[in-house]
Amino acid sequence: SAVISQKPSRDICQRGTSLTIQCQVDSQVTMMFWYRQQPGQSLTLIATANQGSEATYESGFVIDKFPISRPNLTFSTLTVSNMSPEDSSIYLCSSGGSSYNEQFFGPGTRLTVL
């Protein structure tokens, strides 16, 4: 299993600003994913981060709001742009690409937008 770290672990931001979340995997992985989660609720997939190409976004999420980078097979970033209080949530990254689509998650970034 992969070990994943995320930075920052939490942040409090002002509306209208942007925050970039970093995700580091301890081994090379083919797939990385970004999720959003309200505390105590299930996960909502934002996008799949593809190495060497643009991320693939799910319905309701757009690149202008959530730009993603994937410069290599161990690292990805998610930026939450022009934040509003509705963006307050937990953001999780994960690695995947195994035979059964198993994923391993980072500890999450808790974002509060004032």
Added chain:
Amino acid sequence: TQLLEQSPQFLSIQEGENLTVYCNSSSVFSSLQWYRQEPGEGPVLLVTVVTGGEVKKLKRLTFQFGDARKDSSLHITAAQPGDTGLYLCAGAPSYNTDKLIFGTGTRLQVFP
């Protein structure tokens, strides 16, 4: 769109009790996983089931994949406070994708 509904949504029990969490869909999945998430942490993979009818045991936890690969259950025997957390099932769709479909989640609280 493939959906996974979990029940119950919330469960609050005393230490020592048994419980079962259900994960249901009208769609077929090629495999299904169960995750547990504790506050402030990411989900942790507990088990993957692949074959219809498969049963896997992890100490006091028993996982079953339905014969038709559309549903799954998680049974916990003699629950302990350490079992407290958010339980999520997640299915790998039968069509070719690397994504997972996550269930709606079950919040379990075990009181000493």
